[in-house]
Amino acid sequence: MKLARLNSVPEIFYSVQGEGVSQGSPTVFLRLAGCNLACSWCDTAYSWKRQEAEEMTPHQVLRAIMDIVEAESPEDSPCRHIVITGGEPLLQQQELGELLGLLDGWRVEIETNGTQAPSGELAARVDQWNVSPKLSHSGNRTGRALVPDTLAAFAATGNAWFKFVIAHESDWEEIRQTAETAGIPRSRILLMPMATTRAELAAARAHVIGICLQHNVRYSDRLHIAVWDSRQGV
Incomplete structure (x- = not known):
């Protein structure tokens, strides 16, 4: 597996x-x-660099995960919740499937940009998909960043949530059209402010919450930014 290095x-x-x-x-x-994308506002662009990645086997990754759990989570209630993010994790489906086969008893969430369809075998091992389709303000070509058939496949799983980053009020129309084309229920949509710093988040919150209220969709904060500002690895 190729892991991002920080x-x-x-x-x-x-x-x-x-x-x-x-x-x-x-x-x-x-x-x-x-x-496979290059969002202009990505706060983890260092993860794109596969040539600088750490090569580890799924068993080595499991050992590293358990070392973190044993060192940092409570012994009487060890963490068994993992979020696999990127980059785009679904570019490594074979290795990812091997790792998930080792994570017996864990709740598994995978964060994805929604352009890569998961295999049936992989999907069966995932408890929750956090799909973040990239709108036109991301700087990617629409046909590359928004793949309606793949988004529809995620929507059909019944365990996917669709999280859209809001930069402008006009983004809602692009979200509405995307959801309609892909069959994404409004009850599965979350809107989140575009922000990479605590100050940007504070400035955008009320506006994005207003859009959520106007269209009856859920709001997602960015708790790690609110607490740790622009710090990485938290």
């Missing part, structure tokens, strides 16, 4: 989930390297 070490860490419907849950994060 400060010269593979990025595996214990924190709380900062976004989406699992926000606030103690979680082990595993960040994989490589991405």
Whole structure:
């Protein structure tokens, strides 16, 4: 497997989930390297560099995960919740499937940009998909960043949530059209402010919440930014 490196070490860490419907849950994060998109505002662009990735086998990754759990989560209630993020994790489906086969008893969430369809075998091992389709303000070509058939496949799983980053009020129309084309229920949509710093988040919150109220969709904060500002690896 290719893992993203932060400060010269593979990025595996214990924190709380900062976004989406699992926000606030103690979680082990595993960040994989490589991405098929290049969002202009990405706050983890270092993870794109597969040539600088840490190569580890699924068994080595499991050992590193358990070392983090044993060192940082309570012995009487060890963490068994993992979020696998990137980059784009679904570029490494074979290795990812091998790892998930080792994570017996864990709740598994995978964060994805929604352009890569998971295999049936992999999907059967995932408890929750956190799909973040990239809108036109991301700087990617629409046909590359938004793949309606793949988004529809995620929607059909019944365990996917769709998290859209809001930069402008006009983004809602693009979200509405995307959801309609892909068959994404409004009840599965979350809107989240575009922000990479605590100040940007504070400035955008009320506006994005207003859009959520106007269209009856859920709001997602960015708890890790609110608490740790622009710090990485938390």
